[in-house]
Amino acid sequence: MQIILVLILILILGYAGAHLHFYKSKLPLGTSYILFAGSEYLLLGLILTIPPLAALTPNVTERLFPVLNMGLGWIGLMFGLQFEWGRLRRIPLSFMGITLVQALITLLIAWAGLKLFSPTEPGSAPLWLLAAVASLSAPTCLAYLRSYHKFPLSAQHLVNYISSLDSIVGILFFILLTCVWPANELYCSRINLLYYPIFAGILIFIFHFLIRFRIGAAELLILTVGMVLFSSGIARSYGISPLLLNILLGIGIINLPSTNHRELAGILHGQEKPIYIIFLVLAGANWHPLATNFPILLIYLAAHLAGKLLGGSLAGKIFPPHFSLKQNWGLALSPQGGMGIALAVDYLQYRPGGAGFLVLNIIIPATIISQLFGPFLIIQGLGKRIDR
Amino acid sequence: MNRIISFAILIVFMFLLSRHLSFGQIPAAAEVTLILGFIILTAYIAGELFDLLHLPKMTGYLLTGLVFGPQLLHFISSTAVQRLKLIDSVAVGLISLSAGREMNFQVLKKYRAGIISISFWLTLLQICGVGLVTWYLAGFWQPLQVLPHLRLPFILILSLLVCSESPVTAIAILDETGIRNRFSYTVMGVIIVKGIILIVLFGLLISFIKAGTSLGWSAGLALIWRLLGSLGIGILLGWAISLYLQQVRVEPELFIILVAFLATEFAQTAGLESLLLCMSAGVFIENFSPQGESFLLSIKPATPLIYLIFFALAGARLDLYGLRQTGLLLLLLLILRTVFSQLGVALGSRLVEDQPLIRRYTWLGLTNQSGFTLALTISIGRAMPEIEPVITPISLAMIAATDFYAPTLFKWSLRKTADLIVD
Structure with missing residues (x-):
């Protein structure tokens, strides 16, 4: 019975989703972007945990953890492939400076805001993690808006660059965090840091040998799925982050000579949507909205916005680019996306229970809200809307 | 290197x-x-x-x-x-959907005489041949000895099990080689027709054995539900998939994977045959929906990965201990199966004057016993727990043994008959 209900729900949602997709251009900008970004799947995950459906029981969700780990690994590998040395070399130094400074300022402001104004002390580790996630930006919203708006090209290029890469600050911070507050006493926290280069080196070597010569798309897909699962499994077994291990794998692979780089990127992007959707549904299934988390959510949102605004402004002054930026251009960095949720899910698996759920309970609604208002904030930060 | x-x-x-x-x-x-x-x-x-x-x-x-x-x-x-059984459910569902898509009525219509004739004679000869030989041996050979009142049901059920084939391996080999011709359609047709015959025979047999008891009626009803329910719900499922592919078209690959998983789980909980259910959905899509091509495109990228995981996990589950334990009996059953398989195919195809290549090689495509035999074994265990401890090890050993040589034989026979074209 439960299965039939789930099947019917999926059919209805699929049908409704397709119609909403079709009428997307008639929807308000924020709402249409939320559908574009796939946030409805977070809600689907949440709905699937509520009776009478309750298809995603904790037992089922736990059995699907390999899929969740694969989602984390997939996101990590895709992110890592962006760090191609040849491409990074062409980017102005001022861009890199702005990326780092604005992310660090946002992180500190978010931490201070949460520390000072939270009605309840969420604990040191979750607090730092929330601050780390607050420093992230996502490039999807700008990519979505580009088909409707014409922004100043240089500013658009800068924001696109920052929002694509500034997650590395939050991720590295997350790694340090898990070493300072190790969840599992079985593994020494300092050794955890050593595991990353050791495992990444071995995995890069294996993967490179497997894909260095031209192979078909189906074979490449099999190898990529296998490698992502294998590395995520190793990471999870040793209490390190599958996200970072796969980022390192991606960085290594993209910087080694191979004929398959473009095909690999194509496979990752081609299969991204289904894997991302499953990942969002499972993340949504682990989301337990609580009224008590609401004040922290508000503080997080305010601190994130203030951090991006101030961070952008200060970073622009410290590393002035060769073109002019609006004073409030940092607003354009405020939309968040899947990487924040990935970090929260990573943390939840690392520290299951109270602290992990608290972080996820804040990050998921914060991401949805930032996606709702993101398009307007980008328009505000980069320039006036010309046409739609 | x-x-x-x-x-x-x-x-x-x-x-x-x-x-x-x-x-x-x-x-x-x-x-x-x-x-x-x-x-x-x-x-x-x-x-x-x-x-x-x-x-x-x-x-x-x-x-x-x-x-x-x-x-x-x-x-x-x-x-x-x-x-990892969860992945199995998805794989079985998807492979069965693909198997159903091999049943193009336009094509099969041309070969129906051969398929029906081979299926009939093959089933008859295998059941009778295996049944008679094992009945004779059961009189004095210890591995086949059970309690006297269970001897007939045991032999009949054993004959049915020996006779069964699975479409899963066949469809995987067809996808791997990409060969579609008269030979491949005949093999797939025979496997599916025989599968349906066996479900009916199995249900009748259980009803007959348990006649007079409450289980007799319920087994009969369960058979009708198992067969017609699987076919009917499968057709509904095929219609729903077609509708989705036609009207919605959002993430079709994800939708099909999800539906395959849910359908398999539903079949297990509702007492249906998951292979038959998903296959009839595939048959519907192939023959009554214009969405067959987009269906194929949707699942194509994931298919090799699904086969890989499914068969690797099947390998991890193979029961070597059972193979050792059943030893001689297993060998005997496999020899009997092969001999009567060859005879059945030869007779069936000769009667309808099928092509010599079909006559010579079709039995090689009918040697695998994985998914369907396992499902039958589980059903036997439920319906007749008294012979379950004897039947299950034999069945698992047969699955393990055929899993090794059946794919090679089918691939080889496909190569040998590659020149046959679709009329």
Whole structure:
């Protein structure tokens, strides 16, 4: 019975989703972007945990953890492939400076805001993690808006660059965090840091040998799925982050000579949507909205916005680019996306229970809200809307 | 060479990991993720190496699962294999949907005489032949001896089991080789027609054995539900998939995977035949929906990966102990099956004057016994628990044995008949 209900729900949602997709251009900008970004799947995950459906029981969700780990690994590998040395070399130094400074300022402001104004002390580790996630930006919203708006090209290029890469600050911070507050006493926290280069080196070597010569798309897909699962499994077994291990794998692979780089990127992007959707549904299934988390959510949102605004402004002054930026251009960095949720899910698996759920309970609604208002904030930060 | 080096490094690396990590102590999700990744990578390389030797990739996948599984090297624990059953449900559903799509009525209409004739004579000769020989041997040979009042039902059920085939391996080989011709359609047609005949015979047999008891009626009703329910719900499912592909078209691959999983789970809980249910959905899409092509395109990218995982896990579950235990009996049953299979095909195709190549090679495509036989065994265990301890080891051993040689035989016969064209 439960299965039939789930099947019917999926059919209805699929049908409704397709119609909403079709009428997307008639929807308000924020709402249409939320559908574009796939946030409805977070809600689907949440709905699937509520009776009478309750298809995603904790037992089922736990059995699907390999899929969740694969989602984390997939996101990590895709992110890592962006760090191609040849491409990074062409980017102005001022861009890199702005990326780092604005992310660090946002992180500190978010931490201070949460520390000072939270009605309840969420604990040191979750607090730092929330601050780390607050420093992230996502490039999807700008990519979505580009088909409707014409922004100043240089500013658009800068924001696109920052929002694509500034997650590395939050991720590295997350790694340090898990070493300072190790969840599992079985593994020494300092050794955890050593595991990353050791495992990444071995995995890069294996993967490179497997894909260095031209192979078909189906074979490449099999190898990529296998490698992502294998590395995520190793990471999870040793209490390190599958996200970072796969980022390192991606960085290594993209910087080694191979004929398959473009095909690999194509496979990752081609299969991204289904894997991302499953990942969002499972993340949504682990989301337990609580009224008590609401004040922290508000503080997080305010601190994130203030951090991006101030961070952008200060970073622009410290590393002035060769073109002019609006004073409030940092607003354009405020939309968040899947990487924040990935970090929260990573943390939840690392520290299951109270602290992990608290972080996820804040990050998921914060991401949805930032996606709702993101398009307007980008328009505000980069320039006036010309046409739609 | 690159792949052999990667293969060796992977195995050494996994060996070191398995020594360093004690799999019982790390989180189950971590173990399962790690093992699944390892299986995919090693099975892929093994499959490629087998392909170089002109052997089926799936034999490589099976061997990988067997070698690294709980029977031999213990890289994969039996608990992990159990936890990966979820993937099995998806794989069985998707493979059966694909198998259904091989049933194009336009094409099959041309070969129906051959398919029906072969299916009939094959079933008759196999059941009668195996039944008579085992009945005779059961009088004095210990491996076939059961309590006297159970002797007839045991022999009849054993004959039915020996007679059964599975479409799963056949469809995987067809996808691997890409060959579609008169031979492949005949083999698939015979497997499916025989499958339906066996479900009916099995239901009748159980009703007959249990006649007079309450189980007699309920077994009959369960049979009707099992057969007609699977077909009917499968058709509904096919219609729903077509509608989705026509009207919605959002993430079709994800939708089909999800539906395959739910359909398999539903079939298990509702007492239906999951293979038949998904196959009839595939048949509907192939013959009554204009969405057949987009369906195929939706599942095509994931198909090789699904086959790989399915067969590697099947390899990890193979029961070597059972193979050793059943020894001579297994050998006898396999010989009987082969002999009567050849006779049945020869007679069936000769009566309708089918092509000589069909007559000579069709039996080679009918040797595998995985999915469907297993489903029958489980049903037998439920309906007749008194003979379950004798039947199940024999059935599992037959599945294990045929899993090894059946793919090679079918691939070889497909090559031999590759010149046959679709009329």
